[in-house]
Each structure stands twice: as structure tokens, then as C-alpha cells.
Amino acid sequence: MKWNSAATLALLAPSNVLALLRFPCAQLVIDRLDPLVNPGQAPSPHLHQILGGNAFNTTMDPSKDMPKESTCTSCQFSEDFSNYWTAVLYFKAKNGTYKRVPQIPNSGFEGVNGGMTVYYMQDGLYNFQQTSKVTAFKPGFRMYIGDVNARTKEQMEKFRQLTYTCLENINTRDPQTLDFPTKPCKTGIMTALRFPTCWDGKNLDSPDHMAHMAYPESGTFESGGPCPASHPVRMPQLFYEVIWDTSKFNNKADWPADGSQPFVWSFGDGTGYANHAGDYLFGWQDDSLQRAMDSPCYQNCPTLKTQNAQAMNKCTVKRRVNEDIDSWVKELPGGHQANYRK
Ligand SMILES: *[C@@H]1O[C@H](CO)[C@@H](O)[C@H](O)[C@H]1NC(C)=O
Ligand SMILES: *[C@@H]1O[C@H](CO)[C@@H](O)[C@H](O)[C@H]1NC(C)=O
Numbered sequence: 001m002k003w004n005s006a007a008t009l010a011l012l013a014p015s016n017v018l019a020l021l022r023f024p025c026a027q028l029v030i031d032r033l034d035p036l037v038n039p040g041q042a043p044s045p046h047l048h049q050i051l052g053g054n055a056f057n058t059t060m061d062p063s064k065d066m067p068k069e070s071t072c073t074s075c076q077f078s079e080d081f082s083n084y085w086t087a088v089l090y091f092k093a094k095n096g097t098y099k100r101v102p103q104i105p106n107s108g109f110e111g112v113n114g115g116m117t118v119y120y121m122q123d124g125l126y127n128f129q130q131t132s133k134v135t136a137f138k139p140g141f142r143m144y145i146g147d148v149n150a151r152t153k154e155q156m157e158k159f160r161q162l163t164y165t166c167l168e169n170i171n172t173r174d175p176q177t178l179d180f181p182t183k184p185c186k187t188g189i190m191t192a193l194r195f196p197t198c199w200d201g202k203n204l205d206s207p208d209h210m211a212h213m214a215y216p217e218s219g220t221f222e223s224g225g226p227c228p229a230s231h232p233v234r235m236p237q238l239f240y241e242v243i244w245d246t247s248k249f250n251n252k253a254d255w256p257a258d259g260s261q262p263f264v265w266s267f268g269d270g271t272g273y274a275n276h277a278g279d280y281l282f283g284w285q286d287d288s289l290q291r292a293m294d295s296p297c298y299q300n301c302p303t304l305k306t307q308n309a310q311a312m313n314k315c316t317v318k319r320r321v322n323e324d325i326d327s328w329v330k331e332l333p334g335g336h337q338a339n340y341r342k
Contacts, residue, residue, distance in 0.1 A: 020298055021120040021236075024109035025051035025075035025084060026312040030100075032321040032333055034085075035060040036142055036209055036279045043321040046148075046267040047088045047333045049103065049242075051115050053081030053283050054317050062140035062204060066283030072315035074115060078307040082283035084118060086193065086242060087148075088266040091249040092338050094256055097328040101263070104188060104245045107170040111309035119239040122293060124222035134236045135199070136290035137282035144209035145195050146277040148267045151340065153178055156273040160215055161194035164272060167243070180261050180272035184250035188243050189263070193277035195238040198227035209279075236293060240278050268336035 028050045032043035035058060042058045050056055053070035060066075060083070070081040089101040103114035122132045150156050156178050165173055166181035167188045181189055196213040203212035213235075216225025221237045246263065255262045264270045282289075291303050300306065323333050331337060 021077075021292060021301065022117060023076040023080075024105055024112045024117055024309075024312070025073075025080075025115045026112045026309070026315070027103070027114040028052055028054065028056060028074045028083075028315065029317045029319055030088060030325055031319045032323065033058050034279065035083075036144055036281065043323075043334065045334050046265075046336060047100075047325065048085045048266070048279075049088050049114070049116075050083060050085040051075065051118075052083040052281075054315055055081065055283075056083050056317055058320060060281055062142065065139070066281070067285035070283070072311075074312050074315040075118070076112075076306050076312060077288075077301075078305045078311075079285040079288040080283070081285065083279075083281040084116070084240060085279045086116070086191070086240065086277060089189070089244045089246075090264050090266060090332055091246070092256075092262050092264050092270070093254045093328070097330055098264070098332055098338075099249070099328050100325055101244045101246055101249065104243050106241060106243060109309070111313075113309075113313040115312075116243075117241040119241075120236040120289065120293070121221075121239065122236060122296070124220075124224055131296060133234070134197075134293050135233050136284070136287075136293055137235060138204060139282065140204040141282040142205050142209065142280060143195060143213050144277075144279050145193060146275060148265075148269065148274050150274040151269065151271050152273055156275070159275075159277070160220060161192070162275040162277050163192045164275070165190040165192065170243075178273065178275075180263050180270075182261050184252065185246055186250070188245045188247055191240075191242045191244070191275055191277075193240040193242075193275065194221070195278065195280065197221040197235050197237050198231035199233040199235050200231045201233040236289075238280060264332070264338040266332055266336070267334075268332060268339045270338040270340045 034044040038044040039059045053073045055069035067081040090098045105112040106117040122134045163176035166185035196215045198214045206212040214231035217228040219225030
């Protein structure tokens with residue numbers, strides 16, 4: 001399985017004919033909250049890194065007007081008050097203790113505090129025209145992708161496009177794997193999370209936060225696969241790239257004695273098959289996302305307002321769950337230990 005990386009191609013392509021929303025969001029907060037899967041719970045079962053509008057809270061009522069309740073966003077497009085989050089990566093040393101792995105910005109986004117790169121695409125990565133019509137997400141829309149209990153390749157393959165890249169340098173994009181890289185990665189590990197792109201046209205959410213969305217009937221969004229009849233509405237390809245700065249954990253003397261790789265997700269998965277991707281709460285102001293999708297633009301979109309890295313970094317929220325997320329710890333926040341089996 002192999003697909004191409006928007007980021008690599010984006011750097012190579014002339015900008016005037018191309019269209020693609022690709023932008024950084026800085027860290028809003030690292031906290032043990034998950035208002036989509038565990039609303040009202042503080043702490044939620046495991047630690048997350050969260051980006052976007054500062055209306056983010058323990059509970060996010062879908063009728064909440066996110067742009068109105070936020071006073072800032074950590075994303076470059078300043079009309080985007082959505083919230084984006086994923087689990088957090090930890091390093092497990094040979095002595096059994098854990099340390100949180102920080103994030104670094106993508107190439108071209110230096111100066112942004114951690115966070116990740118977000119894409120919204122109309123067409124496959126090889127079609128830079130991006131002229132297809134897609135329907136933007138609606139207020140109250142939310143979704144989730146991944147399975148924290150997955151520990152095998154078969155379980156992982158249910159999700160078509162959640163991958164890892166071992167970064168030799170900041171622009172490395174291939175090869176991509178479905179589990180954690182097995183050797184030290186010089187610049188870090190990138191996780192790439194692509195959400196399903198076909199909507200049932202009715203539900204803004206579903207009990208498992210996934211059933212209202214589907215993958216194309218055949219192929220992928222990139223290959224232009226059609227949406228199934230049950231989920232006929234073609235939405236943008238939402239896609240996260242997160243770069244974990246594992247470079248300071250590359251001393252093999254600290255790695256497990258049995259030769260296995262040392263990284264583990266904040267809920268305990270040590271295989272990587274539970275690449276707990278992503279949570280998404282749509283929160284673009286008014287019709288700004290649809291406008292950007294309808295008037296194709298490339299990275300810096302004239303139809304959208306932007307802010308600089310300094311303003312993005314300034315937008316943070318206070319942590320609500322107070323626990324140590326910076327020291328070497330004996331167990332992961334929430335009491336998890338690294339595990340490799342279901
Ligand atoms: C988050 O929710 C709590 C409890 O509902 C509330 O007290 C607090 O003001 C909220 N914080 C923000 C930033 O909205
Ligand atoms: C465990 O190993 C790490 C990495 O070598 C080290 O920084 C840490 O202090 C050690 N912790 C304990 C409790 O020995």
C-alpha cells in the first residue's frame with residue numbers, strides 16, 4: 001500500500017494553478033479531555049493534544065456556536081475555530097519509565113508552537129487543480145477516526161489511510177507504514193491521518209462518531225472513488241499530519257533490550273496499529289470553508305483571513321486536568337501501561 005504525500009508535492013508545485021488548503025495550527029492545550037468521545041469527563045481516559053478555537057472545553061454541545069464563543073484560534077486561517085485533536089506519543093525507556101514526545105512544526109511552518117498540519121482537499125493529491133465540487137462540513141458536524149483497541153494489521157486496515165513515516169529529514173514522506181517505525185528516525189516520526197470523505201447527508205454525528213461517514217465505494221478519495229449510495233455527499237478530504245520529535249530518544253542504549261521499538265500512544269498501544277487519529281469538531285465561521293472550497297486557492301487563500309505564527313501561538317487555553325505531563329513518569333496519565341496485544 002502506498003500513496004503520495006501532499007506535502008512533498010505541494011513543495012514542488014507552482015502555486016498559481018494549484019489549489020489545496022494546507023495550514024498549520026499551533027498547540028492550544030495538552031489535556032486529558034475528549035468532548036467528543038467522553039463529554040463531561042475531566043479527566044477523560046487518556047491524554048490528547050488539541051488545536052483550534054479556544055471555546056474548547058470538557059463538553060462541546062453541538063449547538064454551540066464555536067466561532068462566536070471563541071476569542072481566538074491557534075490555526076493560521078483565523079476564521080477556523082474548529083477543534084482538532086489526537087492522542088499523544090510517549091517514549092518508554094528501558095528502565096520502564098515514560099516521557100512525553102513533543103511535536104515540531106512541518107517544513108515551511110517554522111515558528112509555530114508544535115501542533116500539526118491540517119489539509120482540506122477537493123481532489124486527489126496528484127490533481128493539483130482541485131476543481132471538483134465538495135460540500136463543506138456543517139455547524140455541529142463532528143467525526144472520529146481510529147480504534148484505540150486495534151493491535152493487529154487487520155484491525156488497522158479497516159481504516160484506509162492512517163500511517164507513519166520515519167523522517168530522515170523534515171521533507172521525508174515515504175515509505176509509510178501502518179505500525180510504528182522499528183528503527184530510530186533522525187528527525188522524528190510523522191503520523192498522517194486521513195478521514196473518510198463521504199457523508200450520509202443527514203447526521204452531524206453518530207453514536208460511534210464514524211457511521212455517518214464512509215470511505216469511497218472503491219479506491220480512495222485520491223483515486224476519485226465514488227461515494228456509496230448510503231453516503232452520497234462528497235466532502236473535503238480532511239487530513240492531519242503530526243510530527244513527533246523523537247530525535248532526542250534515539251539513543252539505542254535506552255531502547256528495550258529485546259530490540260523492539262520504544263514508542264507508545266497515550267492510551268497504551270505499543271504496536272502503532274491503534275494510530276488513534278483524530279477527532280474533529282467543525283467550527284469554521286459562516287461559509288468561509290465552503291467559500292474556500294468553491295474558489296480554489298493554494299495554501300495562502302485570498303478568500304480567507306490569515307494570522308501569523310505569533311498570534312497562533314498566543315491562542316492557548318488553561319489545562320483543566322492537573323497532572324504531570326512533562327517529567328519521566330511510571331505510568332501514562334490515566335494509569336495506562338504500554339501494551340502490545342488486545
Ligand atoms: C468550561 O466549562 C466549565 C464548566 O462547564 C466552565 O466553568 C468554564 O468557564 C468553561 N471554560 C471556558 C473557557 O469556556
Ligand atoms: C529512566 O531512563 C531515562 C532515560 O535514560 C532517564 O532519563 C530516567 O532518569 C530514568 N528513570 C529512572 C527512574 O531511573
